[in-house]
Amino acid sequence: MAEHGLILFAHGARAASWAAPFERLRDLVAASHVGPVRVAYLELMPPDLPTVIEQMVGSGATRIDLFPIFLAVGSHLREDLPALLAVARERHPRLAIRVHPALGESEAMLRVIATGVVQSLASD
Numbered sequence: 001m002a003e004h005g006l007i008l009f010a011h012g013a014r015a016a017s018w019a020a021p022f023e024r025l026r027d028l029v030a031a032s033h034v035g036p037v038r039v040a041y042l043e044l045m046p047p048d049l050p051t052v053i054e055q056m057v058g059s060g061a062t063r064i065d066l067f068p069i070f071l072a073v074g075s076h077l078r079e080d081l082p083a084l085l086a087v088a089r090e091r092h093p094r095l096a097i098r099v100h101p102a103l104g105e106s107e108a109m110l111r112v113i114a115t116g117v118v119q120s121l122a123s124d
């Protein structure tokens with residue numbers, strides 16, 4: 001059976017503690033996904049996207065689903081991500097990479113966030 005990897009793609013930050021919610025999200029997703037689930041960062045912290053893709057391919061991945069954990073589409077998702085994926089696709093022409101919409105483009109995710117905001121207010 002072909003390996004199916006999943007990448008949660010986030011911006012990155014200077015403070016290592018910033019990664020904690022992304023690692024928690026990775027763990028929650030990994031509990032239900034039958035394959036590797038990794039977080040990759042655009043900048044400022046490791047591992048970066050090319051490294052994670054190389055590791056997944058090295059472990060036998062033939063398909064990767066990439067989920068941008070961004071609330072909005074800006075230049076990073078319009079320009080930086082496609083450039084990184086073009087290099088990956090050139091290096092691994094048999095690798096199928098599917099990019100999902102940014103987190104903030106999902107009505108379901110916006111509703112979950114809104115519910116969290118309202119619940120937070122209610123607990124004050």
